[in-house]
């Protein structure tokens with residue numbers, strides 16, 4: 001069974017999520033990748049190194065859902081599996097493509113049990129559904145953080161195909177958040193703060209601990225709504241879904257909507273004044289006390305050990 005994956009990228013760099021999709025789907029047959037970008041070559045070169053990739057197709061054009069859907073619709077006849085990351089691009093493209101192909105998509109896949117058997121969270125992550133997709137073609141979005149990345153070292157051929165057609169939509173601008181932190185969606189360590197952090201200045205403490213540990217920074221919706229943290233740090237049902245090796249939750253109660261975003265975390269450490277908080281009960285390690293005392297102590301200990309910058 002050959003799979004076609006639409007590469008996720010920021011216009012210049014291949015997202016690490018694509019390597020995870022390749023690893024998830026390559027056990028079921030060869031994987032082709034489509035790179036749709038104004039300058040697709042450097043992204044395609046990175047994609048061609050991923051183990052399990054048979055061919056990388058490049059198409060020149062803006063990565064807009066209208067153009068991507070038109071392109072994928074013509075390519076779909078060759079592929080029993082079409083897959084995208086459950087990112088904002090994937091969530092935009094897949095429903096439109098599903099309507100055009102008249103098939104039902106399987107979204108937010110977190111495990112693949114066979115070429116037509118998939119596991120996905122339902123009820124805001126409170127239950128996992130295993131389903132057999134009996135349609136002849138499967139259209140999937142995958143939560144990349146649930147899968148390990150593919151190895152590199154491959155040199156798959158890169159083949160240009162037709163340019164993407166003109167779209168009625170135009171990309172006006174892309175605004176990037178500058179920073180050298182790991183990507184929240186795929187980071188190995190995430191340090192996150194809740195509304196108890198109290199202010200944007202308070203979040204500098206969370207960032208300081210994060211920097212020491214080489215971690216990505218997350219936040220609860222309450223912290224984001226209060227203006228203490230930017231929107232793209234939000235973790236949870238309506239934010240990012242993460243699966244780090246270590247999740248450090250600071251002043252976070254553990255509301256169901258937040259827990260929906262951290263189910264894939266392998267180890268959880270909680271810092272909270274309330275020993276009864278749901279996240280404290282869920283955590284592998286809990287430090288009960290005031291975050292404004294504990295976090296500076298942790299930073300000082302890491303400094304003593306010479307960990308981080």
Ligand SMILES: Cc1cc2nc3c(=O)[nH]c(=O)nc-3n(C[C@H](O)[C@H](O)[C@H](O)COP(=O)(O)OP(=O)(O)OC[C@H]3O[C@@H](n4cnc5c(N)ncnc54)[C@H](O)[C@@H]3O)c2cc1C
Pocket residue numbers: 193194195196219220221222223234235236237238239250251252253254255256257258261271272273274277289290291292
């Ligand atoms: C439709 C919908 C979608 C939602 N989506 C999301 C989502 O995606 N992500 C999300 O996070 N939330 C989401 N929410 C909101 C969610 O229900 C909670 O309100 C939110 O997660 C609570 O955030 P919090 O833990 O920061 O705040 P709180 O629940 O107020 O918890 C604060 C915690 O900090 C502790 N604390 C207080 N002071 C200190 C201190 N000095 N030191 C240490 N600990 C301290 C308290 O004991 C408490 O446990 C959603 C809600 C709805 C209705």
